[in-house]
Amino acid sequence: MxxxxxxxxxxxxxxxxxxxxxxxxxxxxxxxxxxxxxxxxxxxxxxxxxxxxxxxxxxxxxxxxxxxxxxxxxxxxxxxxxxxxxxxxxxxxxxxxxxxxxxxxxxxxxxxxxxxxxxxxxxxxxxxxxxxxxxxxxxxxxxNATYTIEIRLARWLLMCRDRLDEDELHITHEFLSLMLGTQRSSATLAVQSLEGHRLIKARRGRITLLNRRALEEVADDGYGLPEAEYARLIEGA
Amino acid sequence: MPRYYFNLRHRPGPGGLAVDEEGDELADPEAARAHALLLARDMIARTRTEIVRDWMACAFEITDEAGALATTVRFGEIVPEIEG
Known part of the structure; x- marks a missing residue:
């Protein structure tokens, strides 16, 4: 081979x-x-x-x-x-x-x-x-200790997006709740909240990211620290 | 076991219902009600969110597989009523 x-x-x-x-x-x-x-x-x-x-x-x-x-x-x-x-x-x-x-x-x-x-x-x-x-x-x-569920979801979606080549994620709310360490109802609330701000579109078993920049604004400093350290330590940025 | 859907009413109007499309399997409406109370307790204690203004104004509108309302559980029910 x-x-x-x-x-x-x-x-x-x-x-x-x-x-x-x-x-x-x-x-x-x-x-x-x-x-x-x-x-x-x-x-x-x-x-x-x-x-x-x-x-x-x-x-x-x-x-x-x-x-x-x-x-x-x-x-x-x-x-x-x-x-x-x-x-x-x-x-x-x-x-x-x-x-x-x-x-x-x-x-x-x-x-x-x-x-x-x-x-x-x-x-x-x-x-x-x-x-x-x-x-x-x-x-x-x-x-998880400090920020709202909306910020946690925004950060998690950005982390997924960084590791994908498309804006669509296949995920149930049950699984999302596991990823966020919360109840499914709380995950559903967070999805509804971000969808209400038109940052994502959610259909059953699927979440599509609509506006990366706005998601970064929501995630604020919850997102970006390990990413910046990666750039510094691995890619010499 | 039947499946119940824990739709969360957090304010009036269509935008005020977080629809549960996945549901949980529970024995009967009473078991669904007990599950909802546990959920409510956990959410009040652990979930920081900007979408909910007042947890005590929230309720689970629990529906069955046919989409019919099985029971409603107000978050306020987790607090025992004080007499007198």
Whole structure:
């Protein structure tokens, strides 16, 4: 099978690698179709593979007796599994599954670890992406504690849009409530509120973004911090 | 089990109803009412939103699968009435 070429890659982490670092990973990257809800990493089980999203994105969730909530979103800017594996463990208590269907490049954990041991610059870049993930999770904690459900929804929609090539998202309110860590009725209220301001259009199981700039205004400083850190740390902006 | 839809009335008029298109499976209208009270309690405690002016003026207009009104649960019902 022919190898994946860096010029054809969509994953921003892989694109940001030097040609030498990319060459270390290249022979090990396997394209994988990733259907909706497909489990990428099983909680508390050895991580056999990591995933560079090319199209679509992954959701990280945590759960307990009181329910389940999203604590992270990883798309073409990241590497699913980077946090546990690069920080020295083979498993994580969090669930990682496909939130938007598409394609990812998988790599065996051993192959990734070998490459990271060979190249200090590769390790540094991937660890920086872990730092951005930590910032994203912290930002989620902050806005969940502080901001209105409208702001939380606007931010989440913008984060999804950043990882998609279209303005339409396929999502039920039940699932949205999980993503926002709230009741379905609260998610429905937030959708109605943003729709009332003509920022989105909602039909059953679908949300279409109508006005990105206005959504950014609603989200205000709830959105943008991890995104700016990514630009600074990974893409040298 | 039948499915009930928890439409949230937060102000008068057509724009004041957040329509639930998904619903939840519950045994009967009484179970739906108990579920609505739990929801109301949780929403008042945890949901910050600009669309609701007054939680105590809100109500769940619970409909059945045929779209008929099964029961209405006012958010104010979570507060026990004080006698005297």
């Amino acid at each position: 022919s190898q994946v070429q860096q010029s054809e890659i969509r994953n921003r982490l892989l694109k940001a690698l030097s040609a030498e670092d990319f060459a270390l990973l290249q022979p090990h990257l396997q394209p994988l179709a990733t259907p909706l809800r497909h489990t990428l990493i099983v909680p508390n089980a050895p991580i056999k593979q990591l995933f560079f999203p090319e199209i679509g994105f992954s959701s990280t969730t945590t759960s307990g007796a009181g329910g389940r909530a999203e604590v992270g979103l990883i798309g073409r800017e990241g590497l699913v599994g980077a946090s546990p594996v690069l920080l020295g463990t083979d498993r994580t208590p969090h669930d990682h599954f496909v939130q938007s269907a598409g394609e990812m490049l998988s790599i065996e954990t051993g192959a990734l670890c070998d490459a990271v041991h060979q190249s200090r610059s590769l390790r540094r870049l991937l660890l920086r992406s872990v730092q951005v993930q930590i910032i994203q999770t912290a930002q989620t904690a902050f806005i």
